Amino acid sequence: MQIQMKGIHKAFGSNQVLSGVDFDLREGEVHALMGENGAGKSTLMNILTGLHARDEGTILIDGEETYFANPKEAERRGIAFIHQELNVWPDMTVLENMFIGREISSRWGLLKSNEMKTLANEQFKKLSVDIPLGVEAGECSVGQQQMIEIAKALLTDTKVIIMDEPTSALTEREIQKLFEVIASLKKDGVSIVYISHRMEEIFTICDRITVMRDGRTVDTKDIPETSFDEVVKKMVGRELTERYPARTPSLGKxxxxxxxxxxxxxxxxxxxxxxxxxxxxxxxxxxxxxxxxxxxxxxxxxxxxxxxxxxxxxxxxxxxxxxxxxxxxxxxxxxxxxxxxxxxxxxxxxxxxxxxxxxxxxxxxxxxxxxxxxxxxxxxxxxxxxxxxxxxxxxxxxxxxxxxxxxxxxxxxxxxxxxxxxxxxxxxxxxxxxxxxxxxxxxxxxxxxxxxxxxxxxxxxxxxxxxxxxxxxxxxxxxxxxxxxxxxxxxxx
Structure with a gap:
């Protein structure tokens, strides 16, 4: 699936969030979307998936002008969005969260629990995750909830996955496994929009990068053609001399x-x-x-x-x-x-x-x-x-x-x-x-x-x-x- 977003504008009341943003996604690529908090990254993706309506601009999917009325329409078309703020239902089981709104049932309306358990366990196995399907999601750690969301997105015939800070709550081992899954999806032609503030990850797994600042597109480049310092300067509009400021602690009682x-x-x-x-x-x-x-x-x-x-x-x-x-x-x-x-x-x-x-x-x-x-x-x-x-x-x-x-x-x-x-x-x-x-x-x-x-x-x-x-x-x-x-x-x- 190929996506082009051209001249996207969006305001919430008097707050202009996006001002003519351009973004394109090629088939089978991992495309980093970076910018400071409030740059408009999540809003742009929410417009793509139908959560917000654009004020101006054009969206083309495989060359055809396409606008979704809601995220469900986008999901049916093969676009999944894993949000930074997790959307699990804490009082429902892990299995219920995995299949909410997409339950598998017989022609008499009875849930096929065993079939759903098999599919869920298959996804967890791919991610090397061991989470009991019968436990309430609210009892899971933030990192486990993140893996549930990722596994849920992989259950469908997804052509595009938008990952908003997918590793923010994961361990190093889980992150490496996620990278393996991303590489496998990429080989299968799945495209991934990767929103992250972890620069090391961007340069490890992404093919291209688009930098946004203050609701505008600053630049899009192939990863080998840019550098950590250049990306930071484009994001913040200034140079950051040191990642971690020097410390000279004076310890007391x-x-x-x-x-x-x-x-x-x-x-x-x-x-x-x-x-x-x-x-x-x-x-x-x-x-x-x-x-x-x-x-x-x-x-x-x-x-x-x-x-x-x-x-x-x-x-x-x-x-x-x-x-x-x-x-x-x-x-x-x-x-x-x-x-x-x-x-x-x-x-x-x-x-x-x-x-x-x-x-x-x-x-x-x-x-x-x-x-x-x-x-x-x-x-x-x-x-x-x-x-x-x-x-x-x-x-x-x-x-x-x-x-x-x-x-x-x-x-x-x-x-x-x-x-x-x-x-x-x-x-x-x-x-x-x-x-x-x-x-x-x-x-x-x-x-x-x-x-x-x-x-x-x-x-x-x-x-x-x-x-x-x-x-x-x-x-x-x-x-x-x-x-x-x-x-x-x-x-x-």
Whole structure:
């Protein structure tokens, strides 16, 4: 299937999102679509698949002018869209999610469960995924949910697959398997639009790249004809001298100490500490227990045993409010379901944890609240029409910045960042890293959970490696390498 999009325009109210974008997709190619958050990449693909109607422009599919009324029409034509924000139904089983809207039934209307199970297991086998089909999707990790979405797209006779940040929640092993699947699909003539902020992936698996900036097409090139630095410059309109800003940490007192913390079935006898001004990176494979440890620290889940101390004093954290009182903020890996109230405005989300600081004798000071929010929007360079814009209407990267701003606003002593740059473009990543440096420069302690090894190595002062719920090693910045981390993450010595 060949696709041409010419002169595509789209505005939402007074917000002009796309201004004459051109994009074409050849049969059997992997075409990277890159740009900063808010550049219009997802909107362009939503127009292609019929979720949004274009204001102007032409779409040709195999030479014929074609416009879909909705994503279902696009699916029937062979175009599947795997969205960055996962579309699983948490209360339904994995099998039900796989076949929702495409159930296989007999002529009497009875579901052919065994046939559906066989087809689902075949796709999981191709992806080297082991997920029980009868478990509720909400019980699966974010990474497992991502693999469910990918497997679901592969169930149909798909000619084009749009992948929006498909590896953001996957382990290195899962990513390599996905790349093998993409290579196999490409041989079968399937075309793939690959939206990702991970530059290494783009140069590994893609044939061509189109760069967008501010709702316009900047350039399209064959991958061998461009470079990392050139792509970054086209994306952000400026050069980024260093991917990871230099760190010169000045470490202070121990802010957090955890001793022999355990939660049955999740992690066991976990002990570590974090000092003021320090970034401690937590690395490990998916399912290793990193996120579960952080949730327990923040009071989202209960510890079965162990002790937590904050500034040398024993702390009892039974719920998130207890953690917030101690100056602990937590940026979760799942911003859509846990980090934001999508129907609330940017302002409302930002002030949620710190509302008391804007009230006096029960009255809210709108002026001080506005000054606080405006300062954070400016500081984090959040792209939003106004502070009253619904958080659900922002791009994924800007939603992440709102989540970060929310917790920066409480003046934290300890900030837990779980996958802080997932789905965030290279320019915004740099801004988040600089903010982390600023915070630690003011004595804030940071725990960073990340699946990106270059990020762990580039930003951590110390690295704690987790395997199957246990800490298997701790590495200084000087001694840490990808090989050493992966050895410890897989249970080696």
């Amino acid at each position: 121990t802010v957090l100490e955890v001793k022999n913390a355990s939660r049955k079935g999740m992690f066991e006898n976990v002990s570590f500490q974090v000092r003021a001004g320090e970034i401690v990176g937590f690395s490990g494979l998916m399912g290793s227990g990193r996120t579960e440890m952080m949730r327990a620290l923040f009071g989202l889940d209960r510890l079965d045993s162990g002790e937590i101390s904050v500034f040398g004093k024993k702390a009892v954290i039974r719920k998130p409010a207890d953690a917030v009182k101690l100056g602990i903020g937590f940026i979760t890996e799942d911003r859509k379901d846990e980090g934001l109230v999508l129907d609330f405005s940017v302002r409302e989300n930002m002030v949620l944890p710190s509302l008391k600081s804007f009230t006096s004798k029960g009255l809210l000071s709108a002026q001080s609240e506005k000054a606080f929010v405006d300062a954070l929007i400016k500081r984090l360079q959040i792209k939003t029409h106004t502070s009253e814009t619904s958080a659900g209407n922002l791009s994924g990267g800007n939603q992440q910045k709102v989540v970060i701003a929310k917790w920066v606003g409480i003046g934290p002593k300890l900030l837990i960042l779980d996958e802080p740059t997932r789905g965030v473009d290279v320019g915004a990543k740099r801004e988040i890293y600089q903010l982390m440096n600023e915070l630690t420069g003011h004595g804030v302690a940071i725990i960073m959970v990340s699946s990106e090894l270059p990020e762990v190595l580039g930003m951590s002062d110390r690295i704690v490696v987790v395997h199957e719920g246990r800490i298997t090693g701790e590495l200084s910045k000087e001694e840490a390498t990808q090989e050493k981390i992966m050895t410890l993450a897989t249970g080696g010595q």
